[in-house]
Amino acid sequence: MVDVKPKKRKITIIPYCSAVSAAEEEEKEDFYSSLQSLLDPTPRRDLKIILGDLNAKVGDDNTNRELIMEKWGALRRLITFNDHVIDNLEREREHKEWMTPETWVKIESRKGLKQKLNHCQDQPEKGLRAEYWKADCQMKSAPDLAHHLAKSQTVYCGFDPTSDSLHIGNLLALIALLHLQCAGHSAIALIGGATALIGDPSGKTKEREAMPLEEVEKNAQKLKENVHRVFYNYSSQIHSHLCKNSSLIPVRVLNNMEWYKDWNIVEFLSKVGRNFRMGSMLSKQSVQSRLNSSEGMSFTEFTYQIFQAFDWLYLLQKHDCSIQIGGNDQLGNITAGLELIQRYTKQHVFGLTVPLITSTSGDKLGKTAGNAIWLDSNKTSPFELYQYFLNVADSDVERYLKLFTFLPLEEISALMSKHMEAPEKYSAQKKLAEQVTLLVHGGDGLKTAIRCTEALYGGSAEAVANMEAADLQQLFRQAPVHCMFLDPGMTVLDVCMKAGCFGRIVDAERIIKAGGVYFNYQRVTQPDFVLIPGEHILPNNVTLIRIGKKNYYIVNWAQ
Known part of the structure; x- marks a missing residue:
């Protein structure tokens, strides 16, 4: 206690x-x-x-x-x-x-x-x-933050498991933790197994639907894996090149359900709740915006700031955690923690905020907005993550390089000068995409993303031939996949019909003859042309069929 x-x-x-x-x-x-x-x-x-x-x-x-x-x-x-x-x-x-x-x-x-x-x-x-x-x-x-950071400190950032994956908005907070870890400080990633059941109103226009405990627990395990993967990739792929002779204090992943499970509501309100004042709680921007909306705010959401504040107090007293990191929308919750801590101790604590990442329309990127870019490869593939940052606008790329990568500023400046000389080459975007994909998915994920990019946009049969069947399926997620045996005399028309590319033979023949069908990026115009291994069937026993410009089909040939 x-x-x-x-x-x-x-x-x-x-x-x-x-x-x-x-x-x-x-x-x-x-x-x-x-x-x-x-x-x-x-x-x-x-x-x-x-x-x-x-x-x-x-x-x-x-x-x-x-x-x-x-x-x-x-x-x-x-x-x-x-x-x-x-x-x-x-x-x-x-x-x-x-x-x-x-x-x-x-x-x-x-x-x-x-x-x-x-x-x-x-x-x-x-x-x-x-x-x-x-x-x-x-x-x-109080001593300034630089003085505080002159000694090794403990810093934390919280993530509620309201989904089964973190997203790139959370990645920015993880990067802030990594910067401090690189500086010799101890990092804690706090999974909000308890607070996820309450629901943070910050940045939300309406109350989140209640989640079953089993789902929260499953999500918490997924988020823990996300965090460990990012920190491992940083340590093995990035930090070793930046600071070859320095070691990192391993990240700790905690779950606030560990301390809330032993509290009852009367005891919690009696010992903790009495230290909060309604005026201060009501003044929080997250509360005001909801109270002034048609949705209003439930009492459950209103108490969220109390729980996040207590999390920090607990971490301070149990783990000497004096610094909290959060997004700009977490300022109200962070200050609630500062207020609570100053009622209990004279110890100096600090709150840091990181920018919120927005879309081109100015909307916050995240699961609530429905436009999240996930860190889990099963939800957003390495290729899709790579493509997202590869397509960042010129006006944003320098800022993103500074926020999402660990490149020295001199290197970023030189990279931007090179980019301005030939913006059509996307050199800055490529470096950004490579660095973020490396951090999130590691070296293998980056290689997969580059292979998929070359296969999709390079129009190269060789690039497709170098890909595993699983990579192709990841790249063409919407593409139907068919397993076939190569029968003697099988033709282009036969494969198209078996793969379900067309509903009628007459349509298939017409479109093939018109040049609208491609096997491994090579146009085929003869419906009765017999398949040739090595040309129509690649060495990896795959055929990539494209009908028109956007409709893809994958054929895996049985050995």
Whole structure:
């Protein structure tokens, strides 16, 4: 059982918004001086919360002084919890240190600590340390994140088993865990066997249907396999090339059902629930969006943030886990955990968020939206994953290379320069597709994806001949598969009819003669042409038939 002794903290809140990016330099300097004058007299024992955004909207009180207007953009979210404040603002265009005078003496030592994060590659542009920079500006009464990461820490990210596979949105969180694992920290992947039965309302427009416990348990095992596979592929295929002389602390996969199974509802509400305040819970964006919708929100969903918060407290006290990673849509749940932890302990904890991946239409990619790209090869094949990233738009490819790969920034920059010289060659997209497929499916999966790509788009009989029958079936998932014996004198027409390519012989003869039938990408125009092994039947005993442009049939020839 975890320690549940809350404590009170005095809080001083300084809400402030910075000058707009179009402001003159003199105005900006006046802003920073004004801000510093507010910080200086603030008692050191108090919490100081500063929220700023150079793109904030500010008003004018007609006295040539800025007036804080809590309109759109001024303060996107005001968080009032513990010593640690991480908000969801965009990274500032101009970096300023906001701190009390005695803190300035620590600047140089902090710079040295920051360098320790750069063991494999620089991270600010990789989407991970962007959150660290925001923390550096906004957390005052606590050691900064760089100082915290100077020692080996434990970090976790949670995944609810509401499906039997993780998807590429989850992959970004796993990559963040891998970055920290590579930096010498211990990673925990938490499978939400209990919280999946409740349902996270974050990013959802309606309540998730209740799931049977047996299905959740089966899904939890699948997600555990997903996590171990990604971490194994990283260790064996990627990390060994980046940091040849360093070892990794093995990832731990836990299930929160392990600690919730021993609680009863009265005990949980009595010891944990009493530490949550309705005002704070109702203020969460995930709650507000649902309360303002026609669907509303059930009490079950409303309590989800309590359980995720307790997960972090449990991991902190049992595994010394001081850092949580989640998607941008998890900010409310992460702050709920920060609030709960600060009622029980003085230990400093940090929350990091990673970007949500959206489709070209701006919709979040995921199972709820119905457009998920899965990490399980039985749901999204290595070929399909490879093709997804191969078809990323030019406008997104550089960002995706920084988010989804572990390539050094210098290599990405050189790759983009090469790509801009000849964008029709898709060199950047190919590297992106290769790296992601390697991470998710390993070396064999990448080889399969490349073979399938060459077979489908290369129009090469040789590429088809080099593929296993299972690879062909994976590539042409919708293609009917037929097993046949090669009878003496069997013709092109005979095979087409036995494979079910046509309903009537007359149609088959007409389309074959018109040039609409292909055997192994070679056009056949004579219905009565007798099959020739090596030409119509490939060395792997397969014939790939195409009718028109899109209809495929696979024939496996019995030995």
